[in-house]
Amino acid sequence: xxQLSYGAFSADLHQRQAGERVPLQVSIEVTRRCPLExxxxxxxxxxxxxEAKQRELTKEEHFRVLDQSVEMGSFWLLYTxxxxxxxxxxxxxxxxAKKKGFLITLFTxxxxxxxxxxxxxxxxxxxxxxxxxxxxxxxxxxR
Amino acid sequence: xxxxxxxxxxxxxxxxxxxxxxxIVPVRAKVxxxxxxxxxxxxxxxxxxxxxxxxxxxxxxxxxxQAYEVDPARAxxxxxxxxxxxxxxxxxxxxxxxxxxxx
Numbered sequence: 533x534x535q536l537s538y539g540a541f542s543a544d545l546h547q548r549q550a551g552e553r554v555p556l557q558v559s560i561e562v563t564r565r566c567p568l569e570x571x572x573x574x575x576x577x578x579x580x581x582x583e584a585k586q587r588e589l590t591k592e593e594h595f596r597v598l599d600q601s602v603e604m605g606s607f608w609l610l611y612t613x614x615x616x617x618x619x620x621x622x623x624x625x626x627x628x629a630k631k632k633g634f635l636i637t638l639f640t641x642x643x644x645x646x647x648x649x650x651x652x653x654x655x656x657x658x659x660x661x662x663x664x665x666x667x668x669x670x671x672x673x674x675r
Numbered sequence: 676x677x678x679x680x681x682x683x684x685x686x687x688x689x690x691x692x693x694x695x696x697x698x699i700v701p702v703r704a705k706v707x708x709x710x711x712x713x714x715x716x717x718x719x720x721x722x723x724x725x726x727x728x729x730x731x732x733x734x735x736x737x738x739x740x741q742a743y744e745v746d747p748a749r750a751x752x753x754x755x756x757x758x759x760x761x762x763x764x765x766x767x768x769x770x771x772x773x774x775x776x777x778x
Binding site: 533536541545548549552554556602605607630631632633634635 | 689693694695696698712760
């Protein structure tokens with residue numbers, strides 16, 4: 533088998549789809565709620581904000597979005613928020629996306645879930661990318 | 676690997692068609708190199724499509740020889756080599772035996 537670096541593979545795929553209006557990359561904000569509530573953030577609603585919670589897509593709606601994304605040829609998938617783990621069902625959404633064969637990146641501040649192995653053991657063997665943000669140093673930047 | 680060996684797609688991977696290309700993405704810890712994505716050309720995609728159901732190496736080779744109008748012996752040699760590699764990295768597996776009534 534011929535081997536190709538990830539960078540070359542990604543560049544080749546993007547180049548071949550250039551101008552084809554195919555959403556190769558999909559970014560989804562699963563919630564606007566977050567435990568940090570940083571002043572500078574546009575997705576900083578309190579964890580207990582029921583109105584914000586009710587406006588979120590349901591788990592089943594997320595599954596449908598993923599099904600449609602597969603049909604359209606999407607391959608890279610970014611989950612962000614708010615804080616993704618503010619949703620108690622996020623791991624189910626993640627596991628569904630993984631079974632669909634997306635290359636997944638998670639943006640989290642790790643305040644709710646600190647242990648990466650919890651993701652891998654529940655939902656599969658591999659988490660290609662996780663970005664942990666440090667947006668606030670002290671209480672002055674938070675509400 | 677013999678020509679009578681039967682193989683089927685591994686349940687540890689999922690196939691995606693992206694940009695007209697068949698990509699095989701590991702989703703479970705049974706594939707040799709979990710960090711790899713596997714891409715097939717037209718012939719590989721044909722073999723992958725056939726392997727949705729259990730097939731012998733001989734059946735795969737016959738299908739390739741017919742589709743590409745190549746010498747059957749050459750097709751069998753190439754198909755054997757290809758599926759051996761697929762098996763070695765866990766993309767295909769020996770199908771689980773089906774329980775028959777009365778077993």
